[in-house]
Amino acid sequence: MITGRYAPSPSGRMHLGNLLCCLLAWLSAKSKGGQVLLRIEDLDTQRCPRHFADAIVEDLAWLGLSADGPEPPLYQSERAEIYQYYYDKLADRGLVYPCFCSRSQLHAASAPHRSDGQVIYAGTCRHLTPAQVAEKRKIRAPAWRVRVPDEEIAFVDGHMGPYAENLARDCGDFYLRRADGVFAYQLAVVVDDALMGVTEVVRGADLLSSTPRQLWLYRELG
Template sequence: MTSPFAVPTEARASAGAYVGRFAPTPSGYLHFGSLVAALASYLDARAVGGRWLVRMEDLDPPREMPGAQAAILQTLEAYGLTWDGEVARQSERHAVYRQAVEWLLDNRLAYPCTCSRKDLATYPGAYPGFCRDAGHPLQDAAIRLRVPDREYGFVDRVQGRYVQHLGMDVGDFVIRRRDGLFAYQLAVVLDDAWQGITDVVRGADLLDSTPRQLYLQELLGLPQPRYLHLPLLIQPDGHKLGKRYRSPPLQPQEAGPLLLRALRALGQRPDPALAGERPPAILEWAGRHWNAERIPCTLTLAEAQLR
């Protein structure tokens, strides 16, 4: 049972060169937490002469804010974070996601699920598998992936060893929603393989998603990138910096000071002489001095301490 998406072993071995990416969701403007993630992925690539790509994860049109995609790209440019090649968009990849879902269904690796949120409200934690062997029709159903009763783990470059038991901790998870929209877990593994991503640098809120992605990579015959999960910046009320919690959008005129602040959040030690410098000078220095081993080995950081 060979997946039509499988990448030959010899092709993986010959890839070699670093390819990183920044993949924002256009449900709002970039904020300081976004900048920390973008800067880390950018510097991790540029420090070794690698490529840095931008991909819009626009899988959920109802959540997308009009004009956000253009604003995100303009902000990256204003902060000196220039990308290689064309911007990829998940909204243009639906045919690939559909083909993957069909292959997983045909090979009995996935199944239709009609459970509603109300049905599952009294079952916190792993999905209890109500529809696993029910044989529901595909119409008006989500599609769940069958997970094995085993652990999946990896060594994160910052957070260290991370292990999750898919059966007990997660359960069968959704790869296509009931409304027909494709799930992040499926799209991200297909897109990372398609773009040749060798290194994923992102926030620690996605750490527990990684074992699910490792399993999908295994099923689909896709290469496994290296992973680096950054600590999340936490506001005084305990919420992470994000679009939902009043995090102010990045302003072009604040690019220099905020880049220096982001470097400090990443455990780097920017030269005091960079104060007042523009983004090109700051990024040039940061690329020469980038050291991922200095990133704090913690899942969260207090944002107020970085001011």
């Protein structure tokens, strides 16, 4: 069965962009006899208080677009242990390393940029020695990145058509975890879509370029 999902990030009341995305996900799944599941992407609990999530559930019900489950919806803010398990799988393989770069270092004018404006990580902290890491940790807590391969990841999007990225060249090592311990969107999305049995993702075009990273993580996490 086709299983789609709504995955709003409740940093405010629902807006037209959320609504359009939910409607399209609903239409796509329902037109094929499928179901739609609801997941609240509230990893950043400061930005996403529970009352906004509750309001989204109410608004969807009022619009006749209620999800088919789970009940209650799945809250990413309650799943840190699960993300930790999968994070550790990558860390145990030596694929995760600490990054001490500041925002201003990452966004320096000389930093390479993608066509969508995002910064490509230059790999500055990729080869720090244990001694260098220990020294830097005295000054600031690191965020954590995953080492990506020099490999092209290609897929065909149902609307946008073929899309491919070489992860090393077009993206660079990306964040799995913030310095404050919050897991990154890229990791949580992959783990949740897999565990929820999601077979179809309908989402904004701004997330097209996240898909190669997520397909690669999906593969690496088995």
